[in-house]
Amino acid sequence: MDPDLCSAKGCxxxxxxxxxxxxxxxxxxxxxxxxLACDEHRGSLSDFLTARQFLKDVQPHSSSDE
Known part of the structure; x- marks a missing residue:
């Protein structure tokens, strides 16, 4: 099974x-x-959601293939 991928465009x-x-x-x-976010895009995606007052929580993600 393929791992869950980051939601950042093109990642x-x-x-x-x-x-x-x-x-x-x-x-x-x-x-x-x-x-979903990788380590590289966690900050930029969080900043995007925070700027709009949408972000509620950030949690570690366990891939569905584990």
Whole structure:
């Protein structure tokens, strides 16, 4: 099985983090969407979501192939 990949555009690196977020204009408060991130893109994806006040949590990601 292939590893889960980073959500950054064009990135093919395995994901090591999951960024839990929601858009309060679209989602109920308890709803969590997930973007996956590699170590390199964790900061830039977190910054993007934080700037929009969407980021709720960042957690380590265990790939589905483990």
């Amino acid at each position: 093919q690196a395995p994901a090591t983090w999951q960024l839990l977020w929601n858009n309060p204009k679209l989602h109920t408060p308890e709803r969590r969407k997930i973007w």
